[in-house]
Amino acid sequence: MNKQTLNYSQQMLALVRAKEWWSYKLAPVLGTAYASAAISNISLISLGSTFLFLLIALAIGASYASVINNLCDREEDRISGKANYFIGRSNLFRALVTIACIVPGSIVSGLLIQIPLALIVYIGNWLLFTIYSVPPIRLKNRSFLGVLAMAVGESLVPQIFAVFLVAHHTDKPLSIAWVTTIAIWALASGFRSILWHQIVDFENDRRAGINTFAVNTSTQTLQRLGKWVVFPAEFGSLTIILLLSNNIFTWTFLGFYLVTEWLRHYFWQLDIVIVKPTENHRLFLFEYYDVFYPLGFLCLTGWRNPANLIILGIHLLFYYQRLWFWIKDLWGLLRWEIPTKLQKHI
Numbered sequence: 001m002n003k004q005t006l007n008y009s010q011q012m013l014a015l016v017r018a019k020e021w022w023s024y025k026l027a028p029v030l031g032t033a034y035a036s037a038a039i040s041n042i043s044l045i046s047l048g049s050t051f052l053f054l055l056i057a058l059a060i061g062a063s064y065a066s067v068i069n070n071l072c073d074r075e076e077d078r079i080s081g082k083a084n085y086f087i088g089r090s091n092l093f094r095a096l097v098t099i100a101c102i103v104p105g106s107i108v109s110g111l112l113i114q115i116p117l118a119l120i121v122y123i124g125n126w127l128l129f130t131i132y133s134v135p136p137i138r139l140k141n142r143s144f145l146g147v148l149a150m151a152v153g154e155s156l157v158p159q160i161f162a163v164f165l166v167a168h169h170t171d172k173p174l175s176i177a178w179v180t181t182i183a184i185w186a187l188a189s190g191f192r193s194i195l196w197h198q199i200v201d202f203e204n205d206r207r208a209g210i211n212t213f214a215v216n217t218s219t220q221t222l223q224r225l226g227k228w229v230v231f232p233a234e235f236g237s238l239t240i241i242l243l244l245s246n247n248i249f250t251w252t253f254l255g256f257y258l259v260t261e262w263l264r265h266y267f268w269q270l271d272i273v274i275v276k277p278t279e280n281h282r283l284f285l286f287e288y289y290d291v292f293y294p295l296g297f298l299c300l301t302g303w304r305n306p307a308n309l310i311i312l313g314i315h316l317l318f319y320y321q322r323l324w325f326w327i328k329d330l331w332g333l334l335r336w337e338i339p340t341k342l343q344k345h346i
């Protein structure tokens, strides 16, 4: 790739804020898609095109969510000094970028016509992103409704969309218990993520006069809600998902994750937080969701049938980066931090 093309693609990715959702939001949804196939004993390789379609459909939706959000946030972002690619751009540019999201989104919707339930969910997600950002409704400016809209739009709906797509293509109905637990976990983790985001953005939003839930109440309220209501629901439903899916890999990886997180805290003084950010923090469990949850089901199905390892390879092609970061951290801890500590005690 020459320098100009590289530069151009980097700008495109920045325009749709891909860094904020490519791994963090989409990989857990893929995890649920793999999990839903795995618990029905369906070979992942037979669903390869479904997973690719899911990823493309969600990436287009997330791009639209980011574009419409930045378009509507220009004035607030200017006041608070936040980066916004659309500030100072021409109307033509804005219109072209919006159309560039809507056209592929319409094609995806057209392809979903034979799956009415998935189509309704997909269009619903776009409408939710629209009313979150666009005035006069602009839920972002309506305190708790904004939090609810984001938790539903960026986590619950995509997860349910994935479950419906897989169920349709496997012709096997998924149990009510599975769908309900996934829904509770998706909603709760979506809530925790937006509560954290609003606390991080609190000063910017206050300066720009946006009536977010954090500005309307207090960061302490968000922290308490996240810690005592949202997190127990999230952790409880995650435990049930792991129990229902009966997968030794997801449990083992949870162990790896917890140990690494603890070692990071112990050696590097990183705070492991439930909601409230600190200067040097890591949001508890989110690395598990986007790295290990999908990998756990990819490994399980690869173990059952080695042909599924092809899907594992493709997944890693798209999502090697976050796993690589984890490996690098683990290497640093095992190769340097732990031996140095042990030497001091000998």
Ligand SMILES: CC(C)=CCC/C(C)=C/CC/C(C)=C/COP(=O)(O)OP(=O)(O)O
Pocket (backbone or CB within 6 Å): 017, 020, 021, 025, 026, 058, 059, 061, 062, 065, 066, 069, 070, 073, 140, 153, 154, 155, 158, 201
């Ligand atoms: C389908 C799917 C998984 C979608 C992901 C959606 C997503 C997270 C998009 C990123 C842009 C966005 C709407 C951020 C929240 O906006 P904000 O206005 O609350 O925060 P801001 O001030 O940072 O823009």
